[in-house]
Amino acid sequence: MTVDIxxxxxxxxxxxxxxxxxxxSGxxxxxxxxxLGLLSGGSDETKGTSSSSGTYRNYFxxxxxxxxxxxxxxY
Structure with missing residues (x-):
């Protein structure tokens, strides 16, 4: 997918x-x-906190x- 970060x-x-x-990040x-990948960003409304739960969208x-x-x- 293409994302805007x-x-x-x-x-x-x-x-x-x-x-x-x-x-x-990284x-x-x-x-x-x-x-498989390196964390490059996510949508602001879904970045977690140490006590959060829910649906998250982060991009690698x-x-x-x-x-x-x-x-x-x-090798």
Whole structure:
């Protein structure tokens, strides 16, 4: 999906319903021990607090894109 984060249009992101707190940006989205993406932002009304509960929408940049943009590979 394409999302607008702080005025920047980011393409090919994926959405998650996890709660994110301030300072969580860059944190991983994991499936078991496999990193799928890095937290890049979320909608203001759904960012969690330590006592919040509900429906959240947070957006991740796929790990493979980050690696490719930096010329990196994982062995």
């Amino acid at each position: 702080d005025g920047a249009k980011l393409k090919n992101m994926f959405e998650s319903d996890v709660c994110a707190l301030g300072g969580d 944190g991983p989205a994991l499936r078991g021990t496999t990193a 940049t796929p790990v493979q894109r980050v690696l490719e943009q930096r010329g990196l590979r994982v």
